[in-house]
Amino acid sequence: MKLRPVLLVLLLLAGFYYLTTRGASSRALIPWAHGVSRASFVPAAGEGSVDRSVGSDDGPLGNFHLTESASAAPAFDAEEQQNIAVYRKALPSVVNITSTAVSYDFFNRPVPQQGQGSGFVLDKEGHILTNNHVIDNAQRVEVTLSDKHKYKATVIGIDTHHDLALLSITAPGLVPATLSDSGGLVVGQKVYAIGNPFGLSGTMTRGMISAIRSIGTSGTQGGGGAIEDAIQTDAAINPGNSGGPLLNSRGEVIGITTLIASSGADQSAGIGFAIPINTAKAVLDDFAHYGKVRRPSLDIETLPIGPDIAEQIGLPADYGVLVEKTMPGGAAEKAGLRGGNQRVYMGNTPIDLGGDLIVGMDGQEVQTPQDLSQALTRHKAGDVVTVTVFRGQRKLNLKVTLGDAKDAISLPGRST
Known part of the structure; x- marks a missing residue:
C-alpha cells in the first residue's frame, strides 16, 4: 500500500516527460497550449473584409485584431467618381503662373520678387486666361503646365476693370478647357476649384454656389472695378488660386476665381468670388476684334x-x-x-x-x-x-x- 503514492508520482513524471519531449512535433495542433499563431486570417462579420490577428500573448502590446478589406481594388461611390472625373478632365488645362517683378531695397538695389497664381488654357494655339492682378507690373511671366514643363509667356492684353489678363505661350499638345454658360447658374449648385494655392499645384477643392451678386473690387488687387453677377462660393480659395477655373460638375469652366473675403487672414474663410465666364467671353471677344476691351x-x-x-x-x-x-x-x-x-x-x-x-x-x-x-x-x-x-x-x-x-x-x- 505504501508503494501506491510512489508509483502515482512516477506515472505523472513519465507523462510530463512524454508531453514535453516526444510531443513537440504536435505543438502546432494544440493552440491552447502554445498561444495564438503570429498572423491568422478568419472571415469577419462585414462582407468583403477579414479579421487579422496581430501580435502574441507575450508581445509588448499583447494580442489584437485588425479588420482589413479583402478587395484588391479600391471602390468609389458615385460622388467620389464624379469628383475624380472632374479632376481628370480639368487638370490638364490648368496652369501655374509665376510672375517676377523687381523692387528696390533701402540701398536702391534691385530685388526680384515673385508672385504665384493660376490660369487655364483656352486653345491649342497657347492662349491662357488668368487674373490681371496675377501678372500686374511683372517683368517676366512663366507658365507651368500640368506636365511640369515651363514656358515663357507673353501678355497679349489686360482688362483692369474686370481683373482679367490674356497670355500666350508656344507649347505642344495643349489641352483647352471646356467653357460653359454662366447665365443659368443657381445657388446650391456644386462647384469645384482647381489651382495653385500656396504653391501647391494641382489642388482641387469642392463646394457650392453660395450666392450670385455684384461686388466691387475697390481696395483689392482687382483694379478698382466691379464684377457683375459674381459667383460666390464656399469652395476653399486661397492665395495662388487667383486666375484658376471654377468648374461645374461636368468639369466645364463657369468662372475665374479672383478674390476672397479673408478678414485680414489672407486665407479662405469660406467666402470666395469668381468672375462669371460669360463676362470673360465678352472681354475675349473684344480682344479678338479690337485688340483691346471696348467696355x-x-x-x-x-x-x-x-x-x-x-x-x-x-x-x-x-x-x-x-x-x-x-x-x-x-x-x-x-x-x-x-x-x-x-x-x-x-x-x-x-x-x-x-x-x-x-x-x-x-x-x-x-x-x-x-x-x-x-x-x-x-x-x-x-x-x-x-x-x-x-x-x-x-x-x-x-x-x-x-x-x-x-x-x-x-x-x-x-x-x-
Missing part, C-alpha cells in the same frame, strides 16, 4: 436714389440713378441727357441736383447703379440703347450711342 459707358457721374433721398428732393420715383454730371463730348451729352445744375450738400458730401433720373434701359427697370452696370455689360461700345429717364415729372425715352471706357487698355506684343 461700354454712358460717360456720366451718378447718385443712387432710394425712398429717403427721393422724398427729400421731390423726385417722381423712389428708385433709379440720378445723373449728376455728363462728360463733355461723352455719350450721354451727345444724346441729350442732362446733369445737375444745383449744388447742395448731403452731410459733408456735395451733390448736384436737377439732372435726369435714369429708371430704365431697353425696357428693363433700373433701380440701382448695379442694375445700370449690369445692363451695360450686355452691350458693347458703339451699341445704341434706349434710356428711360424722368426729367422733372416727364418720362422720356432717349436713344444713346454707348461710349468706349478709357480705363481698359491692351498691351499687344509686350514680352515679359
